[in-house]
Amino acid sequence: MxxxxxxxxxxxxxxxxxxxxxxxxxxxxxxxxxxxxxxxxxxxxxxxYKIRGATNAILQLTDEERSRGVVTHSSGNFAQAVSLSAKNLGVPAYIVMPTNAPKAKKAGTIAYEGIITECEPTIEAREKASQKIQEETGASFLHPSNQxxxxxxxxxxxxxxxxxxxxxxxxxxxxxxxxxxxxxxxxxxxxxxxxxxxxxxxxxxxxxxxxxxxxxxxxxxxxxxxxxxxxxxxxxxxxxxxxxxxxxxxxxxxxxxxxxxxxxxxxxxxxxxxxxxxxxxxxxxxxxxxxxxxxxxxxxxxxxxxxxxxx
Incomplete structure:
Protein backbone atom coordinates (compact mmCIF):
# COMPACT_ATOMS: atom_id res chain seq x y z
CA MET A 1 0.00 0.00 0.00
CA TYR A 49 -6.59 -2.76 19.70
CA LYS A 50 -9.01 -4.86 17.68
CA ILE A 51 -11.71 -2.22 17.38
CA ARG A 52 -9.38 -0.52 14.88
CA GLY A 53 -9.55 -3.34 12.35
CA ALA A 54 -13.21 -4.11 12.99
CA THR A 55 -14.18 -0.48 12.43
CA ASN A 56 -12.14 -0.17 9.24
CA ALA A 57 -13.70 -3.33 7.81
CA ILE A 58 -17.30 -2.40 8.65
CA LEU A 59 -16.91 1.13 7.30
CA GLN A 60 -15.92 -0.31 3.93
CA LEU A 61 -19.08 -2.40 3.58
CA THR A 62 -21.97 -1.09 1.48
CA ASP A 63 -25.18 0.07 3.17
CA GLU A 64 -26.90 -3.08 1.95
CA GLU A 65 -24.17 -5.29 3.39
CA ARG A 66 -24.29 -3.48 6.72
CA SER A 67 -28.07 -3.99 6.91
CA ARG A 68 -27.52 -7.77 6.86
CA GLY A 69 -24.98 -7.59 9.66
CA VAL A 70 -21.51 -8.97 10.26
CA VAL A 71 -20.29 -12.26 11.71
CA THR A 72 -16.97 -13.28 13.21
CA HIS A 73 -15.40 -15.93 15.43
CA SER A 74 -13.20 -14.95 18.35
CA SER A 75 -12.07 -16.03 21.82
CA GLY A 76 -12.86 -12.56 23.09
CA ASN A 77 -11.16 -9.34 22.02
CA PHE A 78 -12.27 -9.33 18.38
CA ALA A 79 -15.71 -10.48 19.54
CA GLN A 80 -15.99 -7.38 21.69
CA ALA A 81 -14.45 -5.17 19.01
CA VAL A 82 -16.89 -6.26 16.30
CA SER A 83 -19.84 -6.00 18.68
CA LEU A 84 -18.92 -2.48 19.75
CA SER A 85 -18.01 -1.29 16.25
CA ALA A 86 -21.24 -2.71 14.86
CA LYS A 87 -23.28 -1.15 17.66
CA ASN A 88 -21.68 2.26 16.99
CA LEU A 89 -22.53 1.96 13.29
CA GLY A 90 -26.01 0.45 13.69
CA VAL A 91 -25.07 -2.96 12.32
CA PRO A 92 -26.16 -6.37 13.72
CA ALA A 93 -23.22 -8.44 15.01
CA TYR A 94 -23.19 -12.25 15.19
CA ILE A 95 -20.33 -13.64 17.27
CA VAL A 96 -19.08 -17.22 17.44
CA MET A 97 -17.12 -17.84 20.66
CA PRO A 98 -15.45 -21.04 21.93
CA THR A 99 -16.85 -22.50 25.12
CA ASN A 100 -13.53 -21.85 26.92
CA ALA A 101 -13.43 -18.13 26.13
CA PRO A 102 -12.85 -15.99 29.26
CA LYS A 103 -16.04 -15.04 31.09
CA ALA A 104 -15.04 -11.38 31.13
CA LYS A 105 -14.77 -11.32 27.34
CA LYS A 106 -18.13 -13.04 26.89
CA ALA A 107 -19.72 -10.53 29.26
CA GLY A 108 -18.18 -7.65 27.34
CA THR A 109 -19.47 -9.01 24.04
CA ILE A 110 -22.99 -9.28 25.44
CA ALA A 111 -22.75 -5.76 26.88
CA TYR A 112 -21.96 -4.46 23.38
CA GLU A 113 -25.06 -6.27 22.06
CA GLY A 114 -23.21 -9.00 20.17
CA ILE A 115 -25.35 -12.08 19.49
CA ILE A 116 -23.25 -15.01 20.74
CA THR A 117 -23.20 -18.57 19.42
CA GLU A 118 -20.93 -20.91 21.38
CA CYS A 119 -18.88 -23.69 19.79
CA GLU A 120 -16.22 -26.22 20.65
CA PRO A 121 -12.74 -24.66 21.16
CA THR A 122 -11.28 -25.59 17.78
CA ILE A 123 -10.62 -23.52 14.66
CA GLU A 124 -12.72 -25.97 12.63
CA ALA A 125 -15.73 -25.55 14.93
CA ARG A 126 -15.43 -21.77 14.83
CA GLU A 127 -15.35 -21.70 11.04
CA LYS A 128 -18.26 -24.13 10.67
CA ALA A 129 -20.49 -22.13 13.04
CA SER A 130 -19.59 -18.85 11.32
CA GLN A 131 -20.37 -20.31 7.90
CA LYS A 132 -23.79 -21.46 9.09
CA ILE A 133 -24.65 -17.98 10.37
CA GLN A 134 -23.51 -16.43 7.08
CA GLU A 135 -25.79 -18.77 5.15
CA GLU A 136 -28.76 -18.07 7.43
CA THR A 137 -28.45 -14.27 7.66
CA GLY A 138 -26.41 -13.06 4.69
CA ALA A 139 -24.04 -11.37 7.14
CA SER A 140 -20.57 -10.35 5.96
CA PHE A 141 -17.75 -12.34 7.54
CA LEU A 142 -15.01 -10.39 9.30
CA HIS A 143 -11.87 -12.40 9.97
CA PRO A 144 -10.12 -11.50 13.25
CA SER A 145 -6.68 -11.37 11.64
CA ASN A 146 -6.58 -12.60 8.05
CA GLN A 147 -8.50 -9.90 6.18
Missing amino acids: QKSDLLSVYQRIKPYVHNTPVHHSRLIDDLAKCELYLKCENFQKGGA LEVIHGQGTACYELLQEGIDFDYIVTPVGGGGLIAGTCLFANTFSPKTKVIGAEPENVDDAYRSLISGKIETNETTNTIADGLRTNLGNHNFPIIQKHVDQIIRVSEDQIVAAMRLVWERMKVIIEPSSAVAVAAVLYNQDVFQGKKVGVIISGGNVDLENLPF
Missing part, protein backbone atom coordinates in the same frame (compact mmCIF):
# COMPACT_ATOMS: atom_id res chain seq x y z
CA GLN A 2 1.03 3.58 -0.63
CA LYS A 3 1.59 6.01 2.22
CA SER A 4 -1.58 7.88 1.20
CA ASP A 5 -3.62 4.66 1.40
CA LEU A 6 -2.44 3.93 4.94
CA LEU A 7 -3.12 7.51 6.00
CA SER A 8 -6.64 7.13 4.59
CA VAL A 9 -7.17 4.10 6.82
CA TYR A 10 -6.17 6.13 9.87
CA GLN A 11 -8.36 9.08 8.96
CA ARG A 12 -11.31 6.74 8.31
CA ILE A 13 -11.28 5.15 11.76
CA LYS A 14 -9.96 8.10 13.77
CA PRO A 15 -13.42 9.37 14.85
CA TYR A 16 -14.30 5.95 16.26
CA VAL A 17 -11.19 5.00 18.27
CA HIS A 18 -9.01 6.39 21.04
CA ASN A 19 -5.47 7.60 20.42
CA THR A 20 -4.21 5.57 23.37
CA PRO A 21 -1.41 6.74 25.66
CA VAL A 22 2.22 5.62 25.58
CA HIS A 23 3.58 4.78 29.05
CA HIS A 24 7.21 4.63 30.14
CA SER A 25 8.83 3.47 33.39
CA ARG A 26 12.43 4.16 34.38
CA LEU A 27 12.34 1.19 36.77
CA ILE A 28 11.34 -1.19 33.97
CA ASP A 29 13.94 0.45 31.70
CA ASP A 30 16.55 -0.48 34.28
CA LEU A 31 15.32 -4.07 34.43
CA ALA A 32 15.13 -4.43 30.65
CA LYS A 33 18.36 -2.44 30.04
CA CYS A 34 16.68 -0.50 27.25
CA GLU A 35 14.21 2.36 26.75
CA LEU A 36 10.84 0.62 26.76
CA TYR A 37 7.64 2.40 25.71
CA LEU A 38 4.24 0.74 26.03
CA LYS A 39 1.51 1.69 23.54
CA CYS A 40 -1.45 1.03 25.83
CA GLU A 41 -4.23 -0.39 23.70
CA ASN A 42 -5.65 -1.81 26.92
CA PHE A 43 -7.15 1.69 27.23
CA GLN A 44 -8.75 1.38 23.79
CA LYS A 45 -12.52 1.19 23.32
CA GLY A 46 -13.47 -2.42 23.97
CA GLY A 47 -10.27 -2.90 25.95
CA ALA A 48 -8.06 -3.92 23.01
CA LEU A 148 -6.70 -6.95 4.62
CA GLU A 149 -9.20 -4.33 5.83
CA VAL A 150 -8.76 -5.66 9.37
CA ILE A 151 -4.97 -5.86 9.07
CA HIS A 152 -4.75 -2.26 7.84
CA GLY A 153 -6.93 -1.04 10.71
CA GLN A 154 -4.86 -2.86 13.33
CA GLY A 155 -1.70 -1.22 12.01
CA THR A 156 -2.93 2.23 13.01
CA ALA A 157 -1.81 1.54 16.59
CA CYS A 158 1.75 1.42 15.26
CA TYR A 159 1.17 4.64 13.32
CA GLU A 160 0.13 6.46 16.50
CA LEU A 161 3.15 5.06 18.34
CA LEU A 162 5.48 6.34 15.64
CA GLN A 163 3.89 9.79 15.92
CA GLU A 164 5.33 10.07 19.43
CA GLY A 165 8.57 11.28 17.84
CA ILE A 166 10.71 8.54 19.38
CA ASP A 167 13.36 7.09 17.08
CA PHE A 168 12.46 3.46 17.68
CA ASP A 169 14.96 0.70 16.92
CA TYR A 170 12.33 -1.99 17.44
CA ILE A 171 8.58 -2.38 17.77
CA VAL A 172 7.45 -5.63 19.40
CA THR A 173 3.95 -7.09 19.17
CA PRO A 174 2.40 -10.33 20.36
CA VAL A 175 1.60 -12.83 17.58
CA GLY A 176 -1.60 -14.86 17.48
CA GLY A 177 -3.55 -14.78 14.25
CA GLY A 178 -1.03 -12.35 12.77
CA GLY A 179 -3.23 -9.32 12.09
CA LEU A 180 -1.57 -6.94 14.54
CA ILE A 181 2.00 -7.74 13.58
CA ALA A 182 1.20 -7.64 9.85
CA GLY A 183 -0.48 -4.25 10.17
CA THR A 184 2.39 -3.03 12.32
CA CYS A 185 4.84 -4.12 9.62
CA LEU A 186 3.05 -2.15 6.92
CA PHE A 187 2.95 1.09 8.91
CA ALA A 188 6.46 0.73 10.34
CA ASN A 189 7.99 -0.05 6.96
CA THR A 190 6.22 2.92 5.39
CA PHE A 191 6.65 5.58 8.07
CA SER A 192 9.86 4.45 9.83
CA PRO A 193 11.83 2.04 7.60
CA LYS A 194 14.76 1.79 10.04
CA THR A 195 12.49 0.40 12.78
CA LYS A 196 12.54 -3.39 12.91
CA VAL A 197 9.40 -5.31 13.84
CA ILE A 198 9.75 -8.34 16.13
CA GLY A 199 7.03 -10.76 17.12
CA ALA A 200 6.56 -12.38 20.52
CA GLU A 201 4.91 -15.76 20.98
CA PRO A 202 4.36 -18.31 23.76
CA GLU A 203 6.62 -21.37 23.53
CA ASN A 204 3.53 -23.59 23.86
CA VAL A 205 1.91 -22.15 20.72
CA ASP A 206 4.87 -21.19 18.54
CA ASP A 207 3.31 -21.73 15.13
CA ALA A 208 4.43 -18.33 13.78
CA TYR A 209 8.03 -18.97 14.88
CA ARG A 210 7.98 -22.31 13.07
CA SER A 211 6.21 -20.82 10.05
CA LEU A 212 9.01 -18.32 9.47
CA ILE A 213 11.54 -21.17 9.56
CA SER A 214 9.63 -23.57 7.30
CA GLY A 215 8.29 -20.97 4.90
CA LYS A 216 4.72 -22.25 5.20
CA ILE A 217 1.88 -21.75 7.67
CA GLU A 218 2.29 -24.14 10.60
CA THR A 219 -0.33 -25.09 13.18
CA ASN A 220 -0.25 -26.05 16.86
CA GLU A 221 -1.09 -29.41 18.37
CA THR A 222 -2.12 -27.74 21.63
CA THR A 223 -3.59 -24.42 22.76
CA ASN A 224 -2.15 -24.79 26.25
CA THR A 225 -1.12 -21.21 27.05
CA ILE A 226 -2.35 -18.59 29.47
CA ALA A 227 -2.24 -16.13 26.56
CA ASP A 228 -5.75 -16.96 25.33
CA GLY A 229 -5.66 -14.33 22.58
CA LEU A 230 -2.70 -16.04 20.89
CA ARG A 231 -4.14 -19.52 20.36
CA THR A 232 -4.95 -18.99 16.67
CA ASN A 233 -2.87 -19.45 13.51
CA LEU A 234 -1.49 -17.22 10.78
CA GLY A 235 -3.42 -16.78 7.53
CA ASN A 236 -2.72 -16.54 3.83
CA HIS A 237 -3.15 -12.74 3.74
CA ASN A 238 -0.98 -11.82 6.73
CA PHE A 239 1.73 -14.48 6.43
CA PRO A 240 3.35 -13.03 3.27
CA ILE A 241 3.54 -9.62 4.97
CA ILE A 242 5.12 -11.18 8.05
CA GLN A 243 7.59 -13.17 5.94
CA LYS A 244 8.68 -10.04 4.13
CA HIS A 245 9.00 -7.64 7.05
CA VAL A 246 9.34 -9.39 10.43
CA ASP A 247 12.92 -9.47 11.68
CA GLN A 248 12.39 -12.38 14.08
CA ILE A 249 9.89 -13.99 16.44
CA ILE A 250 10.92 -14.51 20.06
CA ARG A 251 9.38 -17.28 22.17
CA VAL A 252 8.72 -16.95 25.90
CA SER A 253 7.72 -19.41 28.61
CA GLU A 254 4.48 -19.41 30.58
CA ASP A 255 6.39 -18.40 33.72
CA GLN A 256 7.95 -15.47 31.88
CA ILE A 257 4.53 -14.35 30.63
CA VAL A 258 3.11 -14.34 34.17
CA ALA A 259 6.15 -12.56 35.59
CA ALA A 260 5.98 -9.82 32.95
CA MET A 261 2.25 -9.38 33.49
CA ARG A 262 2.71 -9.05 37.23
CA LEU A 263 5.60 -6.61 36.83
CA VAL A 264 3.54 -4.21 34.71
CA TRP A 265 0.57 -4.48 37.08
CA GLU A 266 2.70 -3.86 40.18
CA ARG A 267 5.20 -1.29 38.94
CA MET A 268 3.25 0.66 36.34
CA LYS A 269 -0.24 0.17 37.79
CA VAL A 270 -1.41 -0.80 34.30
CA ILE A 271 -3.72 -3.79 33.77
CA ILE A 272 -2.52 -5.86 30.83
CA GLU A 273 -3.75 -9.28 29.78
CA PRO A 274 -1.47 -12.30 29.33
CA SER A 275 -1.32 -11.93 25.53
CA SER A 276 0.09 -8.42 25.98
CA ALA A 277 2.55 -9.65 28.59
CA VAL A 278 4.06 -12.00 26.00
CA ALA A 279 5.53 -9.00 24.16
CA VAL A 280 6.82 -7.41 27.38
CA ALA A 281 8.41 -10.72 28.40
CA ALA A 282 10.18 -10.98 25.05
CA VAL A 283 11.98 -7.70 25.79
CA LEU A 284 12.69 -8.39 29.46
CA TYR A 285 14.21 -11.82 28.87
CA ASN A 286 16.19 -11.12 25.68
CA GLN A 287 18.54 -8.34 26.66
CA ASP A 288 21.10 -9.51 24.10
CA VAL A 289 18.70 -8.26 21.42
CA PHE A 290 17.34 -5.09 23.01
CA GLN A 291 20.04 -3.74 25.33
CA GLY A 292 20.61 -0.02 24.84
CA LYS A 293 17.86 0.25 22.21
CA LYS A 294 14.64 2.24 21.99
CA VAL A 295 11.83 -0.29 21.98
CA GLY A 296 8.09 0.16 21.52
CA VAL A 297 5.73 -2.58 22.66
CA ILE A 298 2.12 -2.63 21.55
CA ILE A 299 0.09 -3.67 24.57
CA SER A 300 -2.66 -5.46 22.73
CA GLY A 301 -5.33 -5.46 25.44
CA GLY A 302 -6.35 -5.49 29.07
CA ASN A 303 -9.41 -7.72 29.18
CA VAL A 304 -8.65 -9.91 32.19
CA ASP A 305 -10.84 -12.30 34.15
CA LEU A 306 -10.26 -10.91 37.64
CA GLU A 307 -11.62 -14.10 39.18
CA ASN A 308 -8.92 -16.17 37.48
CA LEU A 309 -5.64 -14.30 37.86
CA PRO A 310 -2.36 -16.22 37.45
CA PHE A 311 -0.82 -14.59 40.54
Whole structure:
Protein backbone atom coordinates (compact mmCIF):
# COMPACT_ATOMS: atom_id res chain seq x y z
CA MET A 1 0.00 0.00 0.00
CA GLN A 2 1.03 3.58 -0.63
CA LYS A 3 1.59 6.01 2.22
CA SER A 4 -1.58 7.88 1.20
CA ASP A 5 -3.62 4.66 1.40
CA LEU A 6 -2.44 3.93 4.94
CA LEU A 7 -3.12 7.51 6.00
CA SER A 8 -6.64 7.13 4.59
CA VAL A 9 -7.17 4.10 6.82
CA TYR A 10 -6.17 6.13 9.87
CA GLN A 11 -8.36 9.08 8.96
CA ARG A 12 -11.31 6.74 8.31
CA ILE A 13 -11.28 5.15 11.76
CA LYS A 14 -9.96 8.10 13.77
CA PRO A 15 -13.42 9.37 14.85
CA TYR A 16 -14.30 5.95 16.26
CA VAL A 17 -11.19 5.00 18.27
CA HIS A 18 -9.01 6.39 21.04
CA ASN A 19 -5.47 7.60 20.42
CA THR A 20 -4.21 5.57 23.37
CA PRO A 21 -1.41 6.74 25.66
CA VAL A 22 2.22 5.62 25.58
CA HIS A 23 3.58 4.78 29.05
CA HIS A 24 7.21 4.63 30.14
CA SER A 25 8.83 3.47 33.39
CA ARG A 26 12.43 4.16 34.38
CA LEU A 27 12.34 1.19 36.77
CA ILE A 28 11.34 -1.19 33.97
CA ASP A 29 13.94 0.45 31.70
CA ASP A 30 16.55 -0.48 34.28
CA LEU A 31 15.32 -4.07 34.43
CA ALA A 32 15.13 -4.43 30.65
CA LYS A 33 18.36 -2.44 30.04
CA CYS A 34 16.68 -0.50 27.25
CA GLU A 35 14.21 2.36 26.75
CA LEU A 36 10.84 0.62 26.76
CA TYR A 37 7.64 2.40 25.71
CA LEU A 38 4.24 0.74 26.03
CA LYS A 39 1.51 1.69 23.54
CA CYS A 40 -1.45 1.03 25.83
CA GLU A 41 -4.23 -0.39 23.70
CA ASN A 42 -5.65 -1.81 26.92
CA PHE A 43 -7.15 1.69 27.23
CA GLN A 44 -8.75 1.38 23.79
CA LYS A 45 -12.52 1.19 23.32
CA GLY A 46 -13.47 -2.42 23.97
CA GLY A 47 -10.27 -2.90 25.95
CA ALA A 48 -8.06 -3.92 23.01
CA TYR A 49 -6.59 -2.76 19.70
CA LYS A 50 -9.01 -4.86 17.68
CA ILE A 51 -11.71 -2.22 17.38
CA ARG A 52 -9.38 -0.52 14.88
CA GLY A 53 -9.55 -3.34 12.35
CA ALA A 54 -13.21 -4.11 12.99
CA THR A 55 -14.18 -0.48 12.43
CA ASN A 56 -12.14 -0.17 9.24
CA ALA A 57 -13.70 -3.33 7.81
CA ILE A 58 -17.30 -2.40 8.65
CA LEU A 59 -16.91 1.13 7.30
CA GLN A 60 -15.92 -0.31 3.93
CA LEU A 61 -19.08 -2.40 3.58
CA THR A 62 -21.97 -1.09 1.48
CA ASP A 63 -25.18 0.07 3.17
CA GLU A 64 -26.90 -3.08 1.95
CA GLU A 65 -24.17 -5.29 3.39
CA ARG A 66 -24.29 -3.48 6.72
CA SER A 67 -28.07 -3.99 6.91
CA ARG A 68 -27.52 -7.77 6.86
CA GLY A 69 -24.98 -7.59 9.66
CA VAL A 70 -21.51 -8.97 10.26
CA VAL A 71 -20.29 -12.26 11.71
CA THR A 72 -16.97 -13.28 13.21
CA HIS A 73 -15.40 -15.93 15.43
CA SER A 74 -13.20 -14.95 18.35
CA SER A 75 -12.07 -16.03 21.82
CA GLY A 76 -12.86 -12.56 23.09
CA ASN A 77 -11.16 -9.34 22.02
CA PHE A 78 -12.27 -9.33 18.38
CA ALA A 79 -15.71 -10.48 19.54
CA GLN A 80 -15.99 -7.38 21.69
CA ALA A 81 -14.45 -5.17 19.01
CA VAL A 82 -16.89 -6.26 16.30
CA SER A 83 -19.84 -6.00 18.68
CA LEU A 84 -18.92 -2.48 19.75
CA SER A 85 -18.01 -1.29 16.25
CA ALA A 86 -21.24 -2.71 14.86
CA LYS A 87 -23.28 -1.15 17.66
CA ASN A 88 -21.68 2.26 16.99
CA LEU A 89 -22.53 1.96 13.29
CA GLY A 90 -26.01 0.45 13.69
CA VAL A 91 -25.07 -2.96 12.32
CA PRO A 92 -26.16 -6.37 13.72
CA ALA A 93 -23.22 -8.44 15.01
CA TYR A 94 -23.19 -12.25 15.19
CA ILE A 95 -20.33 -13.64 17.27
CA VAL A 96 -19.08 -17.22 17.44
CA MET A 97 -17.12 -17.84 20.66
CA PRO A 98 -15.45 -21.04 21.93
CA THR A 99 -16.85 -22.50 25.12
CA ASN A 100 -13.53 -21.85 26.92
CA ALA A 101 -13.43 -18.13 26.13
CA PRO A 102 -12.85 -15.99 29.26
CA LYS A 103 -16.04 -15.04 31.09
CA ALA A 104 -15.04 -11.38 31.13
CA LYS A 105 -14.77 -11.32 27.34
CA LYS A 106 -18.13 -13.04 26.89
CA ALA A 107 -19.72 -10.53 29.26
CA GLY A 108 -18.18 -7.65 27.34
CA THR A 109 -19.47 -9.01 24.04
CA ILE A 110 -22.99 -9.28 25.44
CA ALA A 111 -22.75 -5.76 26.88
CA TYR A 112 -21.96 -4.46 23.38
CA GLU A 113 -25.06 -6.27 22.06
CA GLY A 114 -23.21 -9.00 20.17
CA ILE A 115 -25.35 -12.08 19.49
CA ILE A 116 -23.25 -15.01 20.74
CA THR A 117 -23.20 -18.57 19.42
CA GLU A 118 -20.93 -20.91 21.38
CA CYS A 119 -18.88 -23.69 19.79
CA GLU A 120 -16.22 -26.22 20.65
CA PRO A 121 -12.74 -24.66 21.16
CA THR A 122 -11.28 -25.59 17.78
CA ILE A 123 -10.62 -23.52 14.66
CA GLU A 124 -12.72 -25.97 12.63
CA ALA A 125 -15.73 -25.55 14.93
CA ARG A 126 -15.43 -21.77 14.83
CA GLU A 127 -15.35 -21.70 11.04
CA LYS A 128 -18.26 -24.13 10.67
CA ALA A 129 -20.49 -22.13 13.04
CA SER A 130 -19.59 -18.85 11.32
CA GLN A 131 -20.37 -20.31 7.90
CA LYS A 132 -23.79 -21.46 9.09
CA ILE A 133 -24.65 -17.98 10.37
CA GLN A 134 -23.51 -16.43 7.08
CA GLU A 135 -25.79 -18.77 5.15
CA GLU A 136 -28.76 -18.07 7.43
CA THR A 137 -28.45 -14.27 7.66
CA GLY A 138 -26.41 -13.06 4.69
CA ALA A 139 -24.04 -11.37 7.14
CA SER A 140 -20.57 -10.35 5.96
CA PHE A 141 -17.75 -12.34 7.54
CA LEU A 142 -15.01 -10.39 9.30
CA HIS A 143 -11.87 -12.40 9.97
CA PRO A 144 -10.12 -11.50 13.25
CA SER A 145 -6.68 -11.37 11.64
CA ASN A 146 -6.58 -12.60 8.05
CA GLN A 147 -8.50 -9.90 6.18
CA LEU A 148 -6.70 -6.95 4.62
CA GLU A 149 -9.20 -4.33 5.83
CA VAL A 150 -8.76 -5.66 9.37
CA ILE A 151 -4.97 -5.86 9.07
CA HIS A 152 -4.75 -2.26 7.84
CA GLY A 153 -6.93 -1.04 10.71
CA GLN A 154 -4.86 -2.86 13.33
CA GLY A 155 -1.70 -1.22 12.01
CA THR A 156 -2.93 2.23 13.01
CA ALA A 157 -1.81 1.54 16.59
CA CYS A 158 1.75 1.42 15.26
CA TYR A 159 1.17 4.64 13.32
CA GLU A 160 0.13 6.46 16.50
CA LEU A 161 3.15 5.06 18.34
CA LEU A 162 5.48 6.34 15.64
CA GLN A 163 3.89 9.79 15.92
CA GLU A 164 5.33 10.07 19.43
CA GLY A 165 8.57 11.28 17.84
CA ILE A 166 10.71 8.54 19.38
CA ASP A 167 13.36 7.09 17.08
CA PHE A 168 12.46 3.46 17.68
CA ASP A 169 14.96 0.70 16.92
CA TYR A 170 12.33 -1.99 17.44
CA ILE A 171 8.58 -2.38 17.77
CA VAL A 172 7.45 -5.63 19.40
CA THR A 173 3.95 -7.09 19.17
CA PRO A 174 2.40 -10.33 20.36
CA VAL A 175 1.60 -12.83 17.58
CA GLY A 176 -1.60 -14.86 17.48
CA GLY A 177 -3.55 -14.78 14.25
CA GLY A 178 -1.03 -12.35 12.77
CA GLY A 179 -3.23 -9.32 12.09
CA LEU A 180 -1.57 -6.94 14.54
CA ILE A 181 2.00 -7.74 13.58
CA ALA A 182 1.20 -7.64 9.85
CA GLY A 183 -0.48 -4.25 10.17
CA THR A 184 2.39 -3.03 12.32
CA CYS A 185 4.84 -4.12 9.62
CA LEU A 186 3.05 -2.15 6.92
CA PHE A 187 2.95 1.09 8.91
CA ALA A 188 6.46 0.73 10.34
CA ASN A 189 7.99 -0.05 6.96
CA THR A 190 6.22 2.92 5.39
CA PHE A 191 6.65 5.58 8.07
CA SER A 192 9.86 4.45 9.83
CA PRO A 193 11.83 2.04 7.60
CA LYS A 194 14.76 1.79 10.04
CA THR A 195 12.49 0.40 12.78
CA LYS A 196 12.54 -3.39 12.91
CA VAL A 197 9.40 -5.31 13.84
CA ILE A 198 9.75 -8.34 16.13
CA GLY A 199 7.03 -10.76 17.12
CA ALA A 200 6.56 -12.38 20.52
CA GLU A 201 4.91 -15.76 20.98
CA PRO A 202 4.36 -18.31 23.76
CA GLU A 203 6.62 -21.37 23.53
CA ASN A 204 3.53 -23.59 23.86
CA VAL A 205 1.91 -22.15 20.72
CA ASP A 206 4.87 -21.19 18.54
CA ASP A 207 3.31 -21.73 15.13
CA ALA A 208 4.43 -18.33 13.78
CA TYR A 209 8.03 -18.97 14.88
CA ARG A 210 7.98 -22.31 13.07
CA SER A 211 6.21 -20.82 10.05
CA LEU A 212 9.01 -18.32 9.47
CA ILE A 213 11.54 -21.17 9.56
CA SER A 214 9.63 -23.57 7.30
CA GLY A 215 8.29 -20.97 4.90
CA LYS A 216 4.72 -22.25 5.20
CA ILE A 217 1.88 -21.75 7.67
CA GLU A 218 2.29 -24.14 10.60
CA THR A 219 -0.33 -25.09 13.18
CA ASN A 220 -0.25 -26.05 16.86
CA GLU A 221 -1.09 -29.41 18.37
CA THR A 222 -2.12 -27.74 21.63
CA THR A 223 -3.59 -24.42 22.76
CA ASN A 224 -2.15 -24.79 26.25
CA THR A 225 -1.12 -21.21 27.05
CA ILE A 226 -2.35 -18.59 29.47
CA ALA A 227 -2.24 -16.13 26.56
CA ASP A 228 -5.75 -16.96 25.33
CA GLY A 229 -5.66 -14.33 22.58
CA LEU A 230 -2.70 -16.04 20.89
CA ARG A 231 -4.14 -19.52 20.36
CA THR A 232 -4.95 -18.99 16.67
CA ASN A 233 -2.87 -19.45 13.51
CA LEU A 234 -1.49 -17.22 10.78
CA GLY A 235 -3.42 -16.78 7.53
CA ASN A 236 -2.72 -16.54 3.83
CA HIS A 237 -3.15 -12.74 3.74
CA ASN A 238 -0.98 -11.82 6.73
CA PHE A 239 1.73 -14.48 6.43
CA PRO A 240 3.35 -13.03 3.27
CA ILE A 241 3.54 -9.62 4.97
CA ILE A 242 5.12 -11.18 8.05
CA GLN A 243 7.59 -13.17 5.94
CA LYS A 244 8.68 -10.04 4.13
CA HIS A 245 9.00 -7.64 7.05
CA VAL A 246 9.34 -9.39 10.43
CA ASP A 247 12.92 -9.47 11.68
CA GLN A 248 12.39 -12.38 14.08
CA ILE A 249 9.89 -13.99 16.44
CA ILE A 250 10.92 -14.51 20.06
CA ARG A 251 9.38 -17.28 22.17
CA VAL A 252 8.72 -16.95 25.90
CA SER A 253 7.72 -19.41 28.61
CA GLU A 254 4.48 -19.41 30.58
CA ASP A 255 6.39 -18.40 33.72
CA GLN A 256 7.95 -15.47 31.88
CA ILE A 257 4.53 -14.35 30.63
CA VAL A 258 3.11 -14.34 34.17
CA ALA A 259 6.15 -12.56 35.59
CA ALA A 260 5.98 -9.82 32.95
CA MET A 261 2.25 -9.38 33.49
CA ARG A 262 2.71 -9.05 37.23
CA LEU A 263 5.60 -6.61 36.83
CA VAL A 264 3.54 -4.21 34.71
CA TRP A 265 0.57 -4.48 37.08
CA GLU A 266 2.70 -3.86 40.18
CA ARG A 267 5.20 -1.29 38.94
CA MET A 268 3.25 0.66 36.34
CA LYS A 269 -0.24 0.17 37.79
CA VAL A 270 -1.41 -0.80 34.30
CA ILE A 271 -3.72 -3.79 33.77
CA ILE A 272 -2.52 -5.86 30.83
CA GLU A 273 -3.75 -9.28 29.78
CA PRO A 274 -1.47 -12.30 29.33
CA SER A 275 -1.32 -11.93 25.53
CA SER A 276 0.09 -8.42 25.98
CA ALA A 277 2.55 -9.65 28.59
CA VAL A 278 4.06 -12.00 26.00
CA ALA A 279 5.53 -9.00 24.16
CA VAL A 280 6.82 -7.41 27.38
CA ALA A 281 8.41 -10.72 28.40
CA ALA A 282 10.18 -10.98 25.05
CA VAL A 283 11.98 -7.70 25.79
CA LEU A 284 12.69 -8.39 29.46
CA TYR A 285 14.21 -11.82 28.87
CA ASN A 286 16.19 -11.12 25.68
CA GLN A 287 18.54 -8.34 26.66
CA ASP A 288 21.10 -9.51 24.10
CA VAL A 289 18.70 -8.26 21.42
CA PHE A 290 17.34 -5.09 23.01
CA GLN A 291 20.04 -3.74 25.33
CA GLY A 292 20.61 -0.02 24.84
CA LYS A 293 17.86 0.25 22.21
CA LYS A 294 14.64 2.24 21.99
CA VAL A 295 11.83 -0.29 21.98
CA GLY A 296 8.09 0.16 21.52
CA VAL A 297 5.73 -2.58 22.66
CA ILE A 298 2.12 -2.63 21.55
CA ILE A 299 0.09 -3.67 24.57
CA SER A 300 -2.66 -5.46 22.73
CA GLY A 301 -5.33 -5.46 25.44
CA GLY A 302 -6.35 -5.49 29.07
CA ASN A 303 -9.41 -7.72 29.18
CA VAL A 304 -8.65 -9.91 32.19
CA ASP A 305 -10.84 -12.30 34.15
CA LEU A 306 -10.26 -10.91 37.64
CA GLU A 307 -11.62 -14.10 39.18
CA ASN A 308 -8.92 -16.17 37.48
CA LEU A 309 -5.64 -14.30 37.86
CA PRO A 310 -2.36 -16.22 37.45
CA PHE A 311 -0.82 -14.59 40.54
